[in-house]
Amino acid sequence: MADAQPAKAAPVQLVPVTRQNYVQVFDLEVAPEQKQFVADTAFSLVQAAYEPNWEPRAIVANGNVVGFLMGGIIEPGVYEISRLLVDRAYQGKGYGRAGLTLFLEQLDKRPDVEIVKTSYIPSNLHAQEFYGAFGFINTEERWQDEIVMARTPHRRGA
């Protein structure tokens, strides 16, 4: 059976952060009231530079960097999606959903990924629903004060 398609499928690419696009990534900004939900891209890029397990990706649509996503293996078999944001000017156009769809499709193919986790602060009411639509479920686990959600990869033919 074909996988369910996202309700709003915006065409996006996930590209590594490079010398050519890092300034656009740095410039990405969420709305002021969303800043508590996600670290800014500058910090994330520094983190990725010094903690090489992190894989930062620009979400690109129509040639523009519209968002950012970062994840990495945090222990054997466990992949954390630690950052996902779409610039405030581009939100609500399906880019966040499309970027995460693509990213999860890539993770589904990786034999080193047995479970994907993410976390959200409880006041981010939107997050649980957003990730829930991708098959993430709440766990009892907490990272600092954040609620951890987990998703098992959807293996083709499994």
Ligand SMILES: CC(C)(COP(=O)(O)OP(=O)(O)OC[C@H]1O[C@@H](n2cnc3c(N)ncnc32)[C@H](O)[C@@H]1OP(=O)(O)O)[C@@H](O)C(=O)NCCC(=O)NCCS
């Ligand atoms: C969460 C986020 C990445 C979604 O990206 P986006 O491109 O705006 O979202 P999409 O257009 O793909 O829409 C995905 C769903 O989220 C909903 N949504 C998008 N922005 C929203 C907002 N600010 N508040 C409430 N719902 C929102 C949409 O209605 C849509 O649901 P639907 O298809 O059922 O209608 C973006 O809002 C963001 O950067 N938020 C701040 C950072 C953050 O909270 N990151 C943690 C991950 S949840």
